[in-house]
Amino acid sequence: MTRPAPLLTTHGLRVGIAEHTFCRDLALTVRAGECLAILGRNGAGKSTLLSVLAGLREPQAGEVLLAGETYARLGARASARMRGWLPQSRSEAFSSTVLETALVGRHPHLARWEWESATDARIARQALAAVGLGDLAQRDVHTLSGGERQRLSIASLLTQAPRLYLLDEPLAHLDLNHQIATLELLAELTRDGQTACVMVLHEPGLAARFCSRALLLFGDGTTQQGASDEVITSDSLSRLYGYPLREIGDGRQRWFMPA
Amino acid sequence: MPTRRRAVLILAALTGLSQLSIILALMVGSIPISPAEVLSTLVDPGGSIAADVVRNLRLPRALTGFACGGLLALAGALLQVLLRNPLADPYVLGISGGAGIGALLAIILGFGVVGVNGLALGGALGAMFLVFGLAHGDGGWTQSRLLLTGVIVAAGCGAVVTLMLAVAPDDRLRGMLFWLMGDLSQTSDPALTLIVLAAILLIALPFARELNLLARGADVAQALGVAVRPLRRGVYLVASLATAAAVTQAGAIGFIGLIVPHLVRLTIGNDQRLLLPASVLAGGSLLVIADTLARTMLAPQQLPVGVLTALIGVPAFLFLLSRATPGRH
Numbered sequence: 097m098t099r100p101a102p103l104l105t106t107h108g109l110r111v112g113i114a115e116h117t118f119c120r121d122l123a124l125t126v127r128a129g130e131c132l133a134i135l136g137r138n139g140a141g142k143s144t145l146l147s148v149l150a151g152l153r154e155p156q157a158g159e160v161l162l163a164g165e166t167y168a169r170l171g172a173r174a175s176a177r178m179r180g181w182l183p184q185s186r187s188e189a190f191s192s193t194v195l196e197t198a199l200v201g202r203h204p205h206l207a208r209w210e211w212e213s214a215t216d217a218r219i220a221r222q223a224l225a226a227v228g229l230g231d232l233a234q235r236d237v238h239t240l241s242g243g244e245r246q247r248l249s250i251a252s253l254l255t256q257a258p259r260l261y262l263l264d265e266p267l268a269h270l271d272l273n274h275q276i277a278t279l280e281l282l283a284e285l286t287r288d289g290q291t292a293c294v295m296v297l298h299e300p301g302l303a304a305r306f307c308s309r310a311l312l313l314f315g316d317g318t319t320q321q322g323a324s325d326e327v328i329t330s331d332s333l334s335r336l337y338g339y340p341l342r343e344i345g346d347g348r349q350r351w352f353m354p355a
Numbered sequence: 356m357p358t359r360r361r362a363v364l365i366l367a368a369l370t371g372l373s374q375l376s377i378i379l380a381l382m383v384g385s386i387p388i389s390p391a392e393v394l395s396t397l398v399d400p401g402g403s404i405a406a407d408v409v410r411n412l413r414l415p416r417a418l419t420g421f422a423c424g425g426l427l428a429l430a431g432a433l434l435q436v437l438l439r440n441p442l443a444d445p446y447v448l449g450i451s452g453g454a455g456i457g458a459l460l461a462i463i464l465g466f467g468v469v470g471v472n473g474l475a476l477g478g479a480l481g482a483m484f485l486v487f488g489l490a491h492g493d494g495g496w497t498q499s500r501l502l503l504t505g506v507i508v509a510a511g512c513g514a515v516v517t518l519m520l521a522v523a524p525d526d527r528l529r530g531m532l533f534w535l536m537g538d539l540s541q542t543s544d545p546a547l548t549l550i551v552l553a554a555i556l557l558i559a560l561p562f563a564r565e566l567n568l569l570a571r572g573a574d575v576a577q578a579l580g581v582a583v584r585p586l587r588r589g590v591y592l593v594a595s596l597a598t599a600a601a602v603t604q605a606g607a608i609g610f611i612g613l614i615v616p617h618l619v620r621l622t623i624g625n626d627q628r629l630l631l632p633a634s635v636l637a638g639g640s641l642l643v644i645a646d647t648l649a650r651t652m653l654a655p656q657q658l659p660v661g662v663l664t665a666l667i668g669v670p671a672f673l674f675l676l677s678r679a680t681p682g683r684h
Contacts, residue, residue: 176580
């Protein structure tokens with residue numbers, strides 16, 4: 097069986113802000129069907145790296161290829177049909193309904209003068225149902241709780257239907273039940289072998305359970321990547337977070353506790 | 356969900372309202388003219404006094420008022436999206452301040468209508484490029500930086516305007532105050548302003564869905580395929596030109612640019628594809644009605660129309676706000 101062509105590739109990538117370098121000479125390959133977790137301390141550059149991978153920010157050096165093409169060559173619209181980006185937080189300045197907010201994801205699929213069709217509305221309603229917001233379609237987004245807003249952002253991303261999902265803390269504000277539901281939803285997406293996820297996570301146990309691979313950002317420019325089973329260990333995590341962590345497992349799942 | 360059908364219906368209703376407001380403006384005044392007469396003078400230019408009043412006095416004034424109201428509402432709607440701030444209005448970025456300096460200077464120097472309009476336009480464009488240049492800086496362009504720069508430039512212009520009022524000769528003060536409050540009595544040919552309005556609306560409409568995304572945040576818009584930088588610059592330029600055109604023609608008429616986009620948003624939602632044309636029609640109608648009241652309420656004395664727009668707009672706005680969705684924060 098041939099391996100699927102990579103959805104996302106980086107060569108010699110250096111990402112940083114001003115003098116501070118988060119990673120250097122990073123070579124990353126994400127193929128369809130894969131799920132990559134990005135772990136690191138606060139301020140280690142996880143979000144900055146993710147926005148560079150999403151083509152929203154220029155790297156300091158190196159290049160990012162989306163299905164073999166640079167973002168510049170693809171153009172903003174074609175890129176938006178292939179990769180979706182979940183921001184860490186978003187605020188709505190104006191009221192709009194939950195359904196209208198989910199429909200925003202259809203933008204790259206519509207021609208300039210085209211209006212959202214019944215098909216687009218159906219896609220958006222399915223996405224809302226998938227995150228458990230099906231009954232709130234007509235609610236004003238300003239009346240939603242933090243967790244509901246986060247799920248709405250994920251629904252907008254599902255409505256966009258990209259092949260590569262770049263998610264900045266998809267579990268933020270979510271209760272335990274919805275954390276697992278969201279990760280299962282994303283894992284289900286990648287199972288079709290057409291889609292891939294890259295997500296910033298703060299819970300190494302969940303990363304080990306749901307992501308096939310992991311990238312650790314140590315904050316000093318060094319990184320470590322590989323299969324989750326090999327990279328997510330109590331030794332590397334203790335170094336990553338600067339605090340000793342102990343691994344607890346029941347043979348199937350592994351958890352990491354502050355010692 | 357926004358549908359094209361609903362948009363067409365709403366716009367048709369607002370077009371009807373605009374026509375009614377203009378016909379009302381043509382009927383009312385020191386010489387009352389019946390609706391039938393108004394229509395007959397419009398189709399058949401006779402030599403009667405009524406025809407003269409309608410065609411040479413009331414129609415140009417009503418059309419100028421409509422164009423200015425539409426421009427201000429459009430500029431307000433665009434700037435609220437650009438700054439992602441529902442409190443933004445066409446004057447927040449200092450354009451009316453710059454125009455005010457130019458216009459008052461022309462009035463002090465005793466220039467005629469053309470001179471006042473010319474210097475007002477010069478002042479507006481000057482303020483526009485000043486704010487853009489200062490806010491642009493190193494290429495990074497944030498909403499808060501643009502807003503702060505605009506507010507500061509506006510404050511500076513306000514100080515200069517106050518200074519000019521303080522040193523101006525008494526016989527010029529009334530004209531200066533009317534200009535500052537907004538006044539349609541000195542209007543000339545409405546054609547150019549109407550053309551500017553139509554052109555700016557036609558430029559903005561193809562980008563309406565992208566503006567919807569910009570209202571949700573620049574990074575969200577960029578991730579969904581919007582070329583944010585050129586779009587923001589274009590919106591700034593177009594909104595500034597709309598404001599400059601309106602202010603040049605009619606002075607700094609307040610409240611239209613702030614309240615009309617809000618009124619429209621509260622009633623029909625925040626889809627710019629509908630909001631932009633609806634704001635133009637509603638803003639134009641409101642200004643025509645306000646101006647008709649301004650010249651008839653205390654006739655023969657004419658009130659500055661800016662007072663009337665506020666007197667109509669504020670209660671209408673508060674009413675809509677109070678019955679807006681109760682579940683909101």
